[in-house]
Amino acid sequence: MIEAFMQSFMLRAMLAGILVGFMSSYFGVFIVQRRMSFMGSGLSHAAFGGVALGILLSTEPLWIAIPFTIIASIGITLLKDKTKLGSDTSIGILFAISVALGIIFLSLKRSYTADAFAYLFGSILSVQTSDLIVTMILALLTVLTFFFYWSRWAYSTFDRELASTDRIHVTIDDYVLNILLAITIVVSVKLVGIILVAAFLVIPAASARLIAGTFFSMTIISICLGVISSIIGLITSYIFDLPSGATIILVQALIFFIAIAYSKVSIKESI
Amino acid sequence: MNDIVIEIKNLFVNFARYSALENLNLSIPGGSFVSVVGPNGAGKTTFLKVILGLLKPNQGSITILGKQTDELSPFDLGYVPQVKTLDRSFPAMPIELVSTGLKAKWPGKMKQKDKKPVMEILEKVGAGNLAKRPLNKLSGGELQRVYLARALIRKPKILVLDEPATGIDWIGENDIHKIIDDYKSEFNATIIMVTHDWEAAYHHADHVLMLNRHILCFDTPDKAFTEQCLRQTFGHVGHRHEMIFVGRHHD
Numbered sequence: 001m002i003e004a005f006m007q008s009f010m011l012r013a014m015l016a017g018i019l020v021g022f023m024s025s026y027f028g029v030f031i032v033q034r035r036m037s038f039m040g041s042g043l044s045h046a047a048f049g050g051v052a053l054g055i056l057l058s059t060e061p062l063w064i065a066i067p068f069t070i071i072a073s074i075g076i077t078l079l080k081d082k083t084k085l086g087s088d089t090s091i092g093i094l095f096a097i098s099v100a101l102g103i104i105f106l107s108l109k110r111s112y113t114a115d116a117f118a119y120l121f122g123s124i125l126s127v128q129t130s131d132l133i134v135t136m137i138l139a140l141l142t143v144l145t146f147f148f149y150w151s152r153w154a155y156s157t158f159d160r161e162l163a164s165t166d167r168i169h170v171t172i173d174d175y176v177l178n179i180l181l182a183i184t185i186v187v188s189v190k191l192v193g194i195i196l197v198a199a200f201l202v203i204p205a206a207s208a209r210l211i212a213g214t215f216f217s218m219t220i221i222s223i224c225l226g227v228i229s230s231i232i233g234l235i236t237s238y239i240f241d242l243p244s245g246a247t248i249i250l251v252q253a254l255i256f257f258i259a260i261a262y263s264k265v266s267i268k269e270s271i
Numbered sequence: 272m273n274d275i276v277i278e279i280k281n282l283f284v285n286f287a288r289y290s291a292l293e294n295l296n297l298s299i300p301g302g303s304f305v306s307v308v309g310p311n312g313a314g315k316t317t318f319l320k321v322i323l324g325l326l327k328p329n330q331g332s333i334t335i336l337g338k339q340t341d342e343l344s345p346f347d348l349g350y351v352p353q354v355k356t357l358d359r360s361f362p363a364m365p366i367e368l369v370s371t372g373l374k375a376k377w378p379g380k381m382k383q384k385d386k387k388p389v390m391e392i393l394e395k396v397g398a399g400n401l402a403k404r405p406l407n408k409l410s411g412g413e414l415q416r417v418y419l420a421r422a423l424i425r426k427p428k429i430l431v432l433d434e435p436a437t438g439i440d441w442i443g444e445n446d447i448h449k450i451i452d453d454y455k456s457e458f459n460a461t462i463i464m465v466t467h468d469w470e471a472a473y474h475h476a477d478h479v480l481m482l483n484r485h486i487l488c489f490d491t492p493d494k495a496f497t498e499q500c501l502r503q504t505f506g507h508v509g510h511r512h513e514m515i516f517v518g519r520h521h522d
């Protein structure tokens with residue numbers, strides 16, 4: 001065990017897991033309360049398109065996937081704002097385009113790429129030092145938003161119009177949120193996998209919602225659950241040699257069911 | 272009397288090709304209590320949203336306290352929105368909602384010193400016992416009181432209310448109107464209140480604005496509640512008109 005943790009790949013994975021768990025469970029509270037979980041799916045599949053392009057160009061996929069996903073997130077927001085389409089429709093369209101592009105890009109790269117699989121399902125072995133640096137920078141930015149954006153995002157999540165009457169620029173704030181969300185999704189993909197990233201964003205926040213009485217406590221609880229489940233999940237996945245992303249998600253799901261049981265019990269007690 | 276606090280000139284608002292407000296011209300002196308009446312879809316809420324800066328006029332100008340709407344501070348205006356379907360899934364408590372009136376942002380962990388004024392104002396609107404209940408468990412009338420507390424706590428120069436007494440029981444309605452009247456006289460505030468309750472408009476306001484896309488009458492209650500104004504605004508007068516006149520004989 002101990003030696004395992006001394007191994008640098010495991011250390012990297014653990015650090016990445018904690019940071020990614022923190023960021024996605026933090027942004028997750030806005031996703032859950034704004035009913036944007038489909039946005040998470042849309043952006044992770046946009047990330048797939050970006051990753052595939054990176055693989056095709058034989059560069060570090062992250063550098064392509066980040067701008068690719070940011071553009072997709074801006075595209076979704078623009079399409080929603082400028083047309084009569086609902087956000088689910090605009091996400092669905094960009095989702096399909098990105099996956100289609102991704103498939104074409106991968107098929108153009110004739111040689112077989114094991115890489116693509118790592119991205120689909122997530123792998124702790126794939127976390128590089130460069131990923132870790134990007135993740136740390138993003139985590140730092142995320143901490144900063146806690147001081148400068150949290151209360152504004154919270155306000156406009158509660159009621160956009162009321163927040164606007166208090167001179168909060170809700171539209172600009174939405175873009176900031178969506179761009180940070182896009183980057184968070186891309187950096188989470190290596191560890192969790194494209195298929196599961198959306199769930200990874202939603203489950204800790206949903207569990208926190210069941211327990212919390214205020215949006216602030218929901219945020220704090222969600223972050224704690226996100227970080228704890230990453231740690232437990234990574235250790236379990238190492239011991240039993242299981243895929244990291246899937247294991248973390250199952251730990252999150254376990255906590256979710258405990259939260260349901262807890263909220264039922266506490267309602268009974270209060271009656 | 273007081274200076275003009277709201278000045279509206281040749282104001283038009285359209286939604287796509289639908290024109291909601293046409294050629295409004297209006298000057299509201301500070302310290303007045305204006306009731307806005309008109310049928311459903313007349314543009315009353317739209318009118319308030321222009322004052323609040325939520326909607327930009329397509330034509331014309333609006334000046335509030337001598338400033339453009341986007342130059343105003345959030346604390347110049349207090350707003351009680353029309354009762355609407357609140358997002359029932361958002362975890363929040365009334366003290367938090369009221370504290371947005373004080374801080375113009377959503378509170379994190381609330382400090383004791385911020386809770387005190389919030390509790391005081393909640394007591395004042397008769398909602399002290401609700402302070403820490405989940406917001407999504409409140410009834411429509413209870414919610415309305417919390418929104419009123421939120422608007423009053425910032426002590427605005429102009430208080431904008433969209434049907435504040437809707438869903439409030441009869442005794443409570445009198446309380447609410449008394450609280451608004453008291454606030455007005457204590458702070459010499461300007462009140463703009465949309466209401467479907469002609470009696471309340473008649474008894475509490477000093478000006479009545481009859482709106483149906485255009486301004487049809489803007490005058491003291493006695494001069495505004497005439498058959499002609501009502502007919503122009505509502506198309507027909509109906510039996511409620513009689514009630515107003517009954518009320519008038521009592522005065």
Ligand SMILES: Nc1ncnc2c1ncn2[C@@H]1O[C@H](COP(=O)(O)OP(=O)(O)OP(=O)(O)O)[C@@H](O)[C@H]1O
Nearest residue numbers: 286289291309310311312313314315316317318353
């Ligand atoms: N965002 C919008 N987009 C398009 N049309 C709108 C919008 N908001 C309001 N309208 C239209 O403008 C008109 C005026 O609406 P408004 O909400 O101001 O009416 P109101 O007088 O407040 O009615 P009520 O008494 O029912 O509250 C309505 O016909 C409405 O359909």
Ligand SMILES: [Mg+2]
Nearest residue numbers: 315316353433
């Ligand atoms: Mg209205």
